[in-house]
Amino acid sequence: MLFNSYTFLIFLAVVLPVSRVLSNWTARKGFLVAVSYLFYAAWNPPFVLLLWFSTVVDWYLARAIYHAAHPGRRKGLLGVSLLINLGLLGYFKYGGFLLDNFTALMHGLGVVYQPPPFSIILPVGISFYTFQTLSYTIDIYRGKFAPWHSFLDYALYVSFFPQLVAGPIVRAHDFLPQCVEPKLGSARQVGWGLSLLVLGLFYKVVIADRIMAEVVEAVYDAAALPNFAEAWTGTLAFAIQIYADFAGYSLCAIGVGLCFGFVLPDNFRFPLAAVGFADFWRRWHITLSTWLGSYLYIPLGGNRKGTLNTYRNLVITMLLGGLWHGASWLFVLWGGLHAFYLVVERLIQGQAWARHRLWQVPPVQFGLALLTFTLGCFTRVFFRAPHLERALTTLKMMLGAGWHMQPGIEIARRDYLMVLALLAAFLLFEWYMRDKSYEWLAAQMPWWARSAIMAVLLFAVVISLPKGDHAFIYFQF
Amino acid sequence: MPSSTSNSNSRIPHAPYGKQWLLALLLFAGLLLPVELALHEQGHLPSVTDSMALWAYQRSQVYPHPRAADETKQGAKHIVLLGSSRMQLGVAPDVLEQTLPGYTVTQLGINGTVGLAVLKDLAEDPAFTGLVIYDANIVSLARQGETSQQRWVDYYRREWSHWGRWDKMANLAIQTILQERFLLFSSTLSPRQLLVFIPGAAPAYIETRPDRYRAAHYYSLLTPAGLDRLRTRIIDLTQRNYARTAPTSQADFLDSLHTLVRPAVAKIQQRGGNVLFLHFPVGAELRDLYDTPELRRQYWDQIAPITGAPTLHFADIPAMRALPVPDASHLDAKDARRFTLLLADELRRLQLVSVAE
Numbered sequence: 001m002l003f004n005s006y007t008f009l010i011f012l013a014v015v016l017p018v019s020r021v022l023s024n025w026t027a028r029k030g031f032l033v034a035v036s037y038l039f040y041a042a043w044n045p046p047f048v049l050l051l052w053f054s055t056v057v058d059w060y061l062a063r064a065i066y067h068a069a070h071p072g073r074r075k076g077l078l079g080v081s082l083l084i085n086l087g088l089l090g091y092f093k094y095g096g097f098l099l100d101n102f103t104a105l106m107h108g109l110g111v112v113y114q115p116p117p118f119s120i121i122l123p124v125g126i127s128f129y130t131f132q133t134l135s136y137t138i139d140i141y142r143g144k145f146a147p148w149h150s151f152l153d154y155a156l157y158v159s160f161f162p163q164l165v166a167g168p169i170v171r172a173h174d175f176l177p178q179c180v181e182p183k184l185g186s187a188r189q190v191g192w193g194l195s196l197l198v199l200g201l202f203y204k205v206v207i208a209d210r211i212m213a214e215v216v217e218a219v220y221d222a223a224a225l226p227n228f229a230e231a232w233t234g235t236l237a238f239a240i241q242i243y244a245d246f247a248g249y250s251l252c253a254i255g256v257g258l259c260f261g262f263v264l265p266d267n268f269r270f271p272l273a274a275v276g277f278a279d280f281w282r283r284w285h286i287t288l289s290t291w292l293g294s295y296l297y298i299p300l301g302g303n304r305k306g307t308l309n310t311y312r313n314l315v316i317t318m319l320l321g322g323l324w325h326g327a328s329w330l331f332v333l334w335g336g337l338h339a340f341y342l343v344v345e346r347l348i349q350g351q352a353w354a355r356h357r358l359w360q361v362p363p364v365q366f367g368l369a370l371l372t373f374t375l376g377c378f379t380r381v382f383f384r385a386p387h388l389e390r391a392l393t394t395l396k397m398m399l400g401a402g403w404h405m406q407p408g409i410e411i412a413r414r415d416y417l418m419v420l421a422l423l424a425a426f427l428l429f430e431w432y433m434r435d436k437s438y439e440w441l442a443a444q445m446p447w448w449a450r451s452a453i454m455a456v457l458l459f460a461v462v463i464s465l466p467k468g469d470h471a472f473i474y475f476q477f
Numbered sequence: 478m479p480s481s482t483s484n485s486n487s488r489i490p491h492a493p494y495g496k497q498w499l500l501a502l503l504l505f506a507g508l509l510l511p512v513e514l515a516l517h518e519q520g521h522l523p524s525v526t527d528s529m530a531l532w533a534y535q536r537s538q539v540y541p542h543p544r545a546a547d548e549t550k551q552g553a554k555h556i557v558l559l560g561s562s563r564m565q566l567g568v569a570p571d572v573l574e575q576t577l578p579g580y581t582v583t584q585l586g587i588n589g590t591v592g593l594a595v596l597k598d599l600a601e602d603p604a605f606t607g608l609v610i611y612d613a614n615i616v617s618l619a620r621q622g623e624t625s626q627q628r629w630v631d632y633y634r635r636e637w638s639h640w641g642r643w644d645k646m647a648n649l650a651i652q653t654i655l656q657e658r659f660l661l662f663s664s665t666l667s668p669r670q671l672l673v674f675i676p677g678a679a680p681a682y683i684e685t686r687p688d689r690y691r692a693a694h695y696y697s698l699l700t701p702a703g704l705d706r707l708r709t710r711i712i713d714l715t716q717r718n719y720a721r722t723a724p725t726s727q728a729d730f731l732d733s734l735h736t737l738v739r740p741a742v743a744k745i746q747q748r749g750g751n752v753l754f755l756h757f758p759v760g761a762e763l764r765d766l767y768d769t770p771e772l773r774r775q776y777w778d779q780i781a782p783i784t785g786a787p788t789l790h791f792a793d794i795p796a797m798r799a800l801p802v803p804d805a806s807h808l809d810a811k812d813a814r815r816f817t818l819l820l821a822d823e824l825r826r827l828q829l830v831s832v833a834e
Contacts, residue, residue: 006651007644042644121635191494223721258489443490447497454497455504462509463661 001042003197003252004205004465011039016190016259025182029156032260039161040125047123050088055158057084058133062140063147074141081137085130092122097327125165127324129158131291136172138295145173153179162256166249168267169287175262183261195442195454196255201465202457203248207422210464212241215419218409220384220394227405229416231397234409235377237419238384240426243272246285272430275368277341280376292321310346315339325383330391334382341375366431373427509661516660520698524684525656526664527565527588527691530649533633535583535689536595537642540604556582556830557599559592560612563757565691566683566807568610569817576821577832584689586612587629591622591722593737596752598630600741606750608829610820613754613788614767615776619724620733653687682707692810695803704803711804712762719766727775734783742784752786753829755820758797760805768792787827794819 001008015035022028041048061081068074090098099115106113136154139145148154157175185193219226219234226234250267257264267286274280281289293302297317303310315336322335348354358364378395385391397405433441442450525531539555556573558564564586573582585595592611599605616622636645655662665681682698685691695704724730742752756777759767773790781788791797796819800812808816824830 001644005644005648006655007648010651042641044639044641046639187494188489188491191492191498192489194498437488439488439490442492447492448500450492451497451500452504454501455508458501458505459508462505463666465662 001039003249003256004201004209006465007042011035012256012259016185019260020184026152028182028184029152029179032161033152033155033159036156036159036161036164040159040164043124043165044121047121050123050126051129051159054085054088054129054133055155057081058137058158059151059154062137065137065141066147078137078141081134085134085137089126089130092120092126094323094327095120128167128169129164131169131288132172133158135169135291135295139172148172148176150179160257160262162253162260162262163264166246166253167285167287168250168253168265169291170264171291174265178262185259185261189258189261192439192442193255193258195450196251196258196438198255198454198457198461199438200248200251200253200255201461203244203251205248205464206460207244208241208248209245211418211422212237212244215411215415216241216384218411220386220390222409224408225393225405226397226409227407228397228400228403230407230409230411231394232377233411233416233419235381235384235394235398236423239272239373239377239380240419240423242380242383243268243426270430270433272373272427273369273434274372275365276345276372277338277376278345280372281338281342288321288324292317292324296320311343314342314346318342330382330385330388333388333391334379337379337382341379369431370427513659513661516663516666519680521660521663521666521680522684522694522698523657523660524663524665524681525653525687527685527689528649529629529632530636530645531653531687531689532585532587532629533637533642534646534649535585536629536633537637538581539583539585539599539607541606554580554830555605555607556580557605557607557609558582558584558586558612559595559599559609560586560617561590561592562586562588562691563807564592564610564612565689566693566810567612567757567813567816568820569690569692569813570688571690572814572817573821576818577824577830579832580830586689587626588691589718590625591617591619592626593618593623594626594630596741597737598633600744603748605745606748608750608824609745609752611752611754612757613780614756615730615772616719616723616767618733618738618754618780619722619730620737621722621724623733623737625722657687692813693804693807695809696811708760708762708804711806715763715806716766723766730776731779731783734780738780739784742786746785751829752784753824753827754780754784754786754788756788756790756792758791758800758802758808758816760802762805787829789820789823789827794823 001011019028019031019035022031037048037051040051058081061077061084065074065077065081068077096119103113103115136145136157140147148157153176154172156179157170157172160170160175163170215237216234219230220238247268254264254266265287269283269286271280271283274283297313300313300316301309302313318335318339319332320335322331322333322338325331325334359368378398381394381398382391385394445453539557541555556577558568558570565584565588568582568584570582570584574580586592587595596609596611599609611617636642652662656664660666664685665683680698682695683691683693695707699707724733745752756767777788777790780786791800797816800808800816803809821830825832
């Protein structure tokens, strides 16, 4: 079920009041687990069994790890959890990819190998809920968290529908303590939660789907090759599309969670205003980057074992982070380019001239943010292109090869202007908001001005809502 | 670093949220109503979104329904329309159903594509036993278009083959009801039109109906100059598509007939179904591409003997040949109705349908 669907609006309109009617806290949590499974089943019912399996397995393994006296046994049980969770992820998400690469390798070695047909449906959200259950088990193994006393709470933690299919990736220590005291979204929480839901839908439905998607598809999915201007326009449009799509989803998730009284972690902090790539990853898909930091980068040694090892750890983390997004070498290249940027940034930061006060002057900082955004666009080409050849061609065109080419894509002049105008608006808004929050912004306005803004956003969403089949891009990950 | 959203209850701004949302909803309604009325005034027509979900729903309807709500449709035989925009704009399923009682007609044509992938999909579906009417010409049977509709087939197989389709069907039903009744939800209006160009937003000349028939109102909703511009664009687009997707030679075309089309036709015929290859009218500007005596001899005349399926060429039926083609490629809604009636006559004459008189 998509947040931007009519069925979700009906679902929410039924579930929210019913949950408020239930006065017993345990009954309300049970109801939320049941409707979360219904929400998941709306996509493909048999896969709720997988969600249930993942939940039950980690619940019992975590308890066993906690009670195991022998370190070897604890390690073994953790290994079982990793094997099961990563095994599920590997089978459903990377099975076809591994088989294709193995076949290619065999062919490369001159061995004729015809693999059996491998057609597996990728269960929506598996990358997200697997990471949540893994973090619970690993935290208990590390002694940072004790097994939770209530299976119902744990089941709600894994399946809570606002964050189930595309995050934010919630940690057990953030969510489970919220299950202790009875929760009923207060008027403030519901009022603000609905505001975030409308803002998120505006990002997704209007900006990502109705304005940017057409230009992006025209450039990246056309048979014809784009020239310089077209390649840049398509890529800039994609930069806004992917941001509005995913940040929109996160805003919806946080808003809906708040309506039920639950606080979900932040996932974006105005990332288009990031100065440098380390800053970018503190602002973009925060719950993934902190997850990778806690469970991969730091265990690898982080930055504690010398410069070279730090670079190695960065590269491994970013390559695996890329692969998390999808079973494709394009995502690996995307992660690799990010790793390259991070390594170069660290090298630069080590130079004396890089610590000059000049770099802290606001206009220079803004210039650096623009540079970060522009360099980030080169990574986004790998994220969006349907295949490597198209990605490389698009990059070549962006780097000047397409300068003298005739237009090959049908993009109207007003679409160029729309992309550029929205891009400028986004960059300026994000820069202005860089160290602020939506709450701060709302608090600056009189209540009637917020009403007017909500009315306009709702209007824009309604007239844009029913035009096509646009799932959230991050559903595929 | 502060968060951009509410990761702490204490940061949620204080406001009279009840009053705020009440005013927001009033303002929202105040925006919707006048715009809806203005769109009616400007002559816009309701139009549904021709989405993959709508196509998949129609695709799922090509089987006999023993318990159909409409008794005339119980156990009805099926006619499935395949092809491109010419099929979508040229044949009205409701008109064909009225003319051929006992038949259910499903529109599966897809704009800008050719029907080979869906023909193959139907051929490989053992439950399908109906009549396929295929929008056929030199391009639409060439191997170059083999996968142009594959995305729709894959979507149907992936998303419509399990219980998860009920969510999509419910969403589709709500969307269709809203789009049929309110112009603001119409698929032909873009936010850009509504937000920026409302005063001069010209009505779209094509409306899509829930049965996926697309009615084109060239004469009533386009000015003569607008129609000229559209014709130039369609001719240019058709020529470019032709250059990309036409067979490289006669041998290439015949090979496609032998290896792609004939096996699919044979499978459908073995189950008691059939396929009719129908050539739609094209304007004089495009005749060189589709309809010269040489092309007819080399390409069109080869289809029936190789595939074993009947063919129907518009040029052979004087009443069809006489129909105007305003944009050089598609029929106006009024002429599409006439074309559909003529097609029904031909289906009877070719004994592809059996209708009690």
